[in-house]
Amino acid sequence: MSYVRLDILDLALAGLLVLLNGGLSLALQLGLERQLAIASLRMLVQLSLVGLVLATLFQLVSPLFTGLAALAMVLFAGHEILARQERRLAGAWAYGLGTGCMLVAAGVITVFALTIQLRPEPWFHPRYALPLLGMVLGNTMTGISLGMHTLTTGLTRERAAVEGRLALGFTRHQAMLPVIRGALRAALMPVVNSMAATGLVALPGMMTGQILAGVEPTEAVKYQVLIMFLVAGGTGLGAVSAVLAGSRRLSDHRHRLRLDRLAPARRRR
Amino acid sequence: MLSVRGLRRAGLGPASFDLADGECVAVRGPSGAGKTLLLRALADLDPNQGEVRLDGVLREAVPAPRWRRLMAYVPAEAGWWAERVGEHFADFAAAEALIAALGLPPACRDWPIARLSTGERQRLALARALVLAPRVLLLDEPTSRLDPDAASAVERLLGERLAAGAGALWVSHDRAQAQRVSRRALRVEGGTVAEAEP
Structure with missing residues (x-):
């Protein structure tokens, strides 16, 4: 099996898309930029933690x-x-x-x-x-x-x-x-x-x-x-x-x- | 036939009274005084305490569904669950004579519930309960939405049931009607139940 590893730069580039959404929200006065920022951060933190937890659990079995x-x-x-x-x-x-x-x-x-x-x-x-x-x-x-x-x-x-x-x-x-x-x-x-x-x-x-x-x-x-x-x-x-x-x-x-x-x-x- | 001792529930009681074979007791009292609560408690539809016997048998000794076929509660506004009238009767043919006596044609079997008038609903709800041949009828203003002719038909039909030995508690705001159909009255006020002048 082969798969393409991602590095931090790849993620940062994709993250720009969320910033684009935030910009749109500001420009169109959707009032979503705060929620968008919090949701993105939550996702980042939650998934990173889950990744760490899973890695630990997989080692312990x-x-x-x-x-x-x-x-x-x-x-x-x-x-x-x-x-x-x-x-x-x-x-x-x-x-x-x-x-x-x-x-x-x-x-x-x-x-x-x-x-x-x-x-x-x-x-x-x-x-x-x-x-x-x-x-x-x-x-x-x-x-x-x-x-x-x-x-x-x-x-x-x-x-x-x-x-x-x-x-x-x-x-x-x-x-x-x-x-x-x-x-x-x-x-x-x-x-x-x-x-x-x-x-x-x-x-x-x-x-x-x-x-x-x-x-x-x-x-x-x-x-x-x-x-x-x-x-x-x-x-x-x-x-x-x-x-x-x-x-x-x-x-x-x-x-x-x-x-x-x-x-x-x-x-x- | 029916003996009630110390019947209590939230907002009502304790109430004690007896009902003899073929007897109709009018239930009077201001709106919100607990008349409906009394009927619902007797049908065991809400949690309540007290000793209720029918023909000497404690209600706890009778399965609740059987109890409710013996003590038929007909609410002021009955619930309907199917699309057409006929679907609300286990055996519509058995109810046809009753329905005719209440002034409705047999063809009402196929009428949609949504298009019934409130008076038609009230009479069909009564027929639905009477077809079970209950011992006691718990009637919550059974003619409140009827014109005088239909109300007379209801009084006549219930009179036949009483003559055949059924008992009834009849909630009515119509003093003249109460005096026509009953010789005794219970007054419900502020949650207390007491014998009153007919």
Whole structure:
């Protein structure tokens, strides 16, 4: 395999493009120059740190440190799910439910891929485990947050219809089923769309990366297909468990709709 | 038939009263006094405490969906979930006689919900509940949006149900109606429930 190494000067030249954007923002009074500068700096610092951390982890190949890094990724993603909810569950459920479902779903899928398809030596080698987890996690996170968002806003909006069904003797699951279906559809749509569009509209980043690194395109495609299937599995598993658990939390053993278990509405960011 | 002892929930109670077979009790009181909260608590749609028995059986001994088919709550503004009227009935044919008695044609099965008038909605919501043949009817202003003819049809139909042994709690702001349909009244005010002059 061969790939072209980049040096600092290459990056600095490309960075001029961001400065150009900043200049445009000033000239056209878009008011974006500050945000642009902060975002660029954040990206630079965050990626550099991640690079250092990954390099260290790859040298150590320690199950403990790899596991801690994976856990930190899950916790950050859980925070991201929370930030995208308009109506959160009240109390610790808000963070716990989404993060818990994501941990299980992404964890199961990643371990499945590491132990059955990729089989690196050792199986938890961070060079494979962390990028794989990251890709599954990113998509599972999107699925869970879309599903939970649609569930909580749907139950709030359809409250009269859901209670109408309950009053006629439907069970809580039957009464909420239309909303649950809508939530799962919303959660899975991005994965379905991205599978359908992959290769025609966009070349996936991972595949592009492998090709740039000198891997044969046909081999890179195989990796990409594997990833897409894993992502679909993780998203489905995570969204179904989160939406079903959420719908149970928002109802009780006497088959009542319990919207009082949602935190008060807040303004969107 | 229905016995309520120490029924409490946020904003209401404790309330204690009995309801006999075939009896209709008018529920009166200013807006926001807790009349709807009382009906919802009896249907067990909101968390509440207290001993509620139907024909001697504690409600905790009955699965909630079965309880709500026995204690049919008909809200002032019912919820609709499907596009057409017929989809809101488990067995529309079984409801046709009721719907006819309420002055609507059988063809209303295919009417879109979005185009119903509020009066049509109110009557169809009542039919939807009555078709379950409940023991107790929890009626939240069942004729508030009806013209006098339709209101009479509703009173007649509910009268038949009462004669057949069902009980009813009937929230009404219409004093004349309350006196027509019931001989007893409960007054709900500031969250307290008490027997009142009919």
